[in-house]
Amino acid sequence: MDIKVRVWRQSDSNDRGRMVAYDVKDISPDASFLEMIDVLNEKLILDGDDPIAFDHDCREGICGACSMVINGVAHGPEKATTTCQLHMRHFSDGDVIDVEPWRAAAFPVIKDLVVDRTAFDKIIQAGGYISAPTGTAPDAHAAPVPKKDADAAFEAATCIGCGACVAACPNGSSMLFTAAKITHLGLVPQGQPERDSRVVDMLQAQDDAGFGGCTNMGECAEVCPKGIPLSLIGRLNSDYRKAIAKS
Secondary structure, eight states: OOOEEEEEOSSTTOOOEEEEEEOOSSOTSSSBBBHHHHHHEEEETTTTTOOOOOOOSSSSSSSOOOOOOOTEEHHHHHTTTTGGBBGGGGTTTTOEEEOOOOOOTTTTEEETTOOOHHHHHHHHHHHHOOOOOSSSSSOSSSSSSOOHHHHHHHHHHHHOOHHHHHHHHHTOOOOOHHHHHHHHHTGGGGGGHEEEEEEEEHHHHHTTTTOOOOOOOOHHHHHTOOOOOTTHHHHHHHHHHHHHHOO
């Protein structure tokens, strides 16, 4: 199949950037979207041009590095799918595909499709941990967890921190990410000692990083490749109110 891709090119954070069109020919429908970009980059290198910079690592939908907005949708048109798992068979021969980086004040563009997601690290550092006493590790069954709580904690823990929720949010909010990280620790016994300080500190770090406020638009949950539910934001707000009341 032959397609045209219009890719955001930006040499660094000070460059204004622009969309540049490229023709990509003879792409297998079974190729992944990132493999298509690889083929285009090989052509650009052979032509003496600068290849398109983009993030990738596992290419198995695990790491969350493959951050691209494709035709206006974070990670592309398929639900519950990362960019690396998106295949060209979901497009048609002759299509024009727009590819852009995450767009958010807290995610400045480094180059082309690569953005700086250090802001997520700062949120985790503010409270995404549990007490870790030294000594022998307790047996796995020493602290029983109700199955309902265990399932909910696991669902929240599947968040891979890709940032699609931020890219999709009209406000550039990271509430779905923060809610997932707070919830999965707050539902297990090991996460109780820091439960109140965790939600207060992580929300403060989120605000300090420059993320926008949440107005419950729901776009974040729609594009999340792991299906993190919007209800976790409600749980976060509840925990926050309780923590503030206690303080």
